[in-house]
Amino acid sequence: MPYINEQIHEFNGLKVHLIPTDKFKTVTMFLQFCSPLNEKDVTKRALLSYVLKSSTKHSPSAQDLQKRLDDLYGASFASMLSKKGDYHILTLYMTAANERFISGASAKLFDESVKLLSEAVFEPAASDRQFDEKIVEREKRSLRARLESIYDDKMRYASQRLIDEMCQHELYRLHTYGYSEELDQVTADGLFEYYKKMMAEDQVDLYIIGDIQEKQSHILNTIQSALPFDKRQNKTRDIRINFNPVIPNEIKVVKENQDVEQGKLNLGYRTNIIYGDPLYYASQVFNGLFGGFPHSKLFMNVREKESLAYYASSSYESYKGLMIVMSGIEFSNYDKAVDIIKEQLEAVKNGDFTEHDIDQTKALLRNAVLEALDNPASLTDFLYRQVLTGQPVTAENWLHAIDQVRKEDIIKVAEKTTLDTIYFLQGEEAE
Incomplete structure (x- = not known):
């Protein structure tokens, strides 16, 4: 029996992905809008994600919206943004109880949930071709607070600054949640104009996950009626086609001084191996062995053996072929830490690693994937990768491919991995 049973249906400008499973007593819907990253629109898109989830035409206040969610047996409704390679994903998602598991619940609980989602998308709090100005200003404050929180969280700040410097001439440099200094320039009517553009041009996918096997026909009829997206040309192209390898000519070193007590040392590497590359699965094992897990070389040698770092790990961005090393160190240990990470x-x-190291890494990767399938959000993320790359892969195929990775494949990935940028956030007194 397959790990995931995904059924895809297309209605004009909407692609519906049904994932029937008895793992959850809830039904979760993820409505994904995908568009290429765009410098002039990135802040508008971030603000729009806040505005759409905060109110509708029929529930203009946060209190009105919350009351409707409470009436749906405590349903939740929210938005999020993500960056996948050079694509910007705006997601509206709703989780509601499955009426099958609630005594006395209305048989139309799902229908009412879809109705609310539909209102947020097709009937936002707007009139005269502009959003409600009070709502826009309120959500500007919320978004600005989020952006300021990134500056206060020095680990996140350092990660963002590394990408700023490393991808200076690439779309990937653009911040997922936009820029605080641009918020004042966004008007209620300008935001509405961007909303109409997104509705007309974005690729739109809806994922519905839950124990829905017995009512799929009803669900599809409800969705077709409630979410009438117009047919559009597919604006999202195959990421594999858009990928341009970058070979660093020299290592860029950026040091920044702030009033911090702990140094944040981040290193950005380019593997130029992305999803679809023959070495893609080997790169997953390589990252796990290098810095992704507690038995990795970074953790065992930089943190444990040498006691140079409070934390040391690596992550792999499979849409851009990047590997990012993150560590927290004493300011005086900069040179030694850089050297031992390179080593x-x-x-x-x-x-210099054993078959046991490989097997341990594969086991942890396998567990991570299987755990992801037990969470609606990460399950959607796994499936959505296929939409963005145009390359279908089942969980079974993914796990089998990981098992087939050999030592020489991992070495090939390491040989293709080149240090691009070093970013160090240090104290103001540091040289």
Whole structure:
């Protein structure tokens, strides 16, 4: 029996993905809008995600909206933004109880949930071709607070600054939630104009996850009626086609001084291996072995053996072929920490790891994937990867491909991994 049973249906400008499963007593809907990253629109898109989830034409206040959610047995409704390669994803998602598991619940609980989602998308709090100005100003404050919180969280700030510097001439540099200094320039009518553009041009996918096997026909009829997106040309192209490898000519070093007590040392590497590359699965194992798990070389040598870092780990961005190393160190340990991180990559290139290390890494990757399938959000993320890349892959195929990775494949990935940028956030007194 397959891990995931996905059924896809298309209605004009909407692609519906049904994932029937008895793992959950809720029904979760993820409505995904995908568009290429755009410098002039990135802040508008971030603000729009806040405005759409905060009110509708029929529930213009936060209290009105919350009351409707409470009436739906405590349903939740929210939005989020993500960046996948050079694409900007705006997601509206709703989780509601499955009426099958609630005694006395209305048989139309799902229908009412879809109705609310439909209102948020097709009937936002707007009139005369502009959003309600009070709502826009309120959500500007909320978004500005989020952006300021990134500056206060130095680990997140350092990660963002590394990408700023490393991808200076690429769309990927653009911040997922936009820029605080641009918020004042966004008007209620300008935001509405962008909303209409998004509704007309974005690729739109709806994922519905839950114990829905017995009512799929009803669900599809309800969705077709409630979410009447116009047919559009597919604006989202295959990411594999858009990918342009970048070969660093030299290592860029950026040091920034702030009033911080702990240094944040982040290193950005380019593997130029993305989803669909023959070495893609080997790159997953490589990252896990290098810095992704507690038994990794970064954790064991930089943090445990040498006691140079409060934390040391790596992550892999499979849409851009980037590997990011993050560590927290004493300011005085900068040179030593950089050297020993570099040494770990050389050790992998030289094959300085065992079959046991590989097996342990594969086991942890397998567990991570299986755990992801038990969460509606990460399950959607796994399936949505296929939409963005145009390359279908089942969970079974993914796990099998990981199992087939050999030591020489991992070494090949390490040999293709090149240090691009070093970013160090240090104290104001540091040299």
